[in-house]
Amino acid sequence: MKTLMIDMDDVITTGNFNKLIEEYFNIKIDMSKITNYFYIQEIVEKDYEGFWNYVKDKNLYEGAPLFKDCYEVLEKLNKKYDIYIVTSYLWRHAVDVSGSCLSNKYYYLKEMLPFIDQTKYIFTTNKNIMKFDIKIDDRYVNLEGAEKKILFNNWHNKNEVYDDVIRVNNWKEIEEILL
Ligand SMILES: [Mg+2]
Structure with missing residues (x-):
């Protein structure tokens, strides 16, 4: 896998x-x-x-919807790939309250994507030190260490030019590439 x-x-x-x-x-x-x-x-x-x-006392994820088709596509991918959700929780400018951010992220993932094993969550800011066969991220720097790099298009990366990424606009496009 x-x-x-x-x-x-x-x-x-x-x-x-x-x-x-x-x-x-x-x-x-x-x-x-x-x-x-x-x-x-x-x-x-x-x-x-x-x-x-x-x-600092707000839950950034309370009531936040998943991206369109994310649930359905991830559920299918989960049967074919060894999936890890890797996410940063440190608020660089308010490090002392990052613990609640981590907690909010954890419970959001658990509630919204119950089919992903909780032991497959990785909370870290340094994603670029990790090697995976495939990485999907909206920041190029985080795709380092992957054989296949999938850049999720967003306002902040739209003007950046890379020759080693596959750009996607949505989860349907991820499905087409990986399934
Ligand atoms: Mg991101």
Whole structure:
């Protein structure tokens, strides 16, 4: 069985992070105009402490939907591949409250994708040190160490050019490639 790494944020779900930024700063984020991955940082910097104080007790995943077709395709992939969900939980700018983020991620995955064994969750920020046959992620740096690299298209990677990735827009395209 081939090993398959699947990223959580912006591949399985987007969570509620942008919603919380919009709420706290009373703004509307237009994702189509954003190309910089660190845009969150730039907005948050306007009231760094206040914002993290606001977010730290919130569950970023409460009620967040899975991406379209994610459940069905993952269920099929799970029969053919040795799947690991690999996701970062450290909030670099609020490291001390990352424990609750890890807990929220764990329970979200368990509830939303019950057919994936919980021992197959890996919580780490350093995905690039891990080797898998196939990796699916929305950040190129995390695809390092894979024979087959599948880049999940997103606003922050749309202008990047790579010659060793397969780009996908959705889970149906992943199904076509891997099944
Ligand atoms: Mg991601």
